[in-house]
Amino acid sequence: MAVYNYAELLETIQTLPIRHALVTGPQRSGTTIAARILADDLEWQYVDEDDYGHQSLAKFLLTVGRYEHAVAQGPAMSYICHLLPNDIAIVFMYRKIEDIVASENRVHWRNHGIEYAKYPREYYMPTIAETKYHYWRSFQIDYIQYGFELDYESLSGHSLFLPKDKRQRFQLRQWQAN
DSSP states (O other): OOEEOHHHHHHHHTTSOOSEEEEESSTTSSHHHHHHHHHHHHTOEEEOGGGTTSSOHHHHHHHHTTSSSEEEEOGGGTTTGGGSOTTEEEEEEEOOHHHHHHHHHHHTOOOHHHHHTTSOGGGOOSSHHHHHHHHHHHTGGGGOTTEEEEEGGGGTTSTTOOOGGGOTTOOSSGGGOO
16 A cells, blocks of 8 residues: 555545545554644544544544534544445554654553554554554455555645644644643
């Protein structure tokens, strides 16, 4: 599978017969900022995972269904994204494992066990991020009509993206920098 840069993804999404997009992947991989950027550039509604309860397909579909077009953020949905209808594009964030782990450590993210429990053991890898990538590439992508991997680094040129040197005191969300 090819990893898209942001400009390629935006151009492709604009040509698809879809109503919504879900930006998912490992926690700390950039799902929030990618979803905000994509929603802004498409002029679609942004939906945060807190708006629909993180991992409920029914609540997700009800929430995004309120809008003609929406981009939802949801790393907790990565294990079930292949079950969504075909009119929803799935954008799976790709970021270097070491950068994800560094971000997890920086914000003291400790939900690894909760996330591992969502996946079949045969897909387990040394980190939950690697497990999610392995499950996505080995199983899920075959069941998704409009599935894309987006390179996190390709977001860096966008005006909404905060450069790394400005992220010293991040909390769980990029826009919550102190």
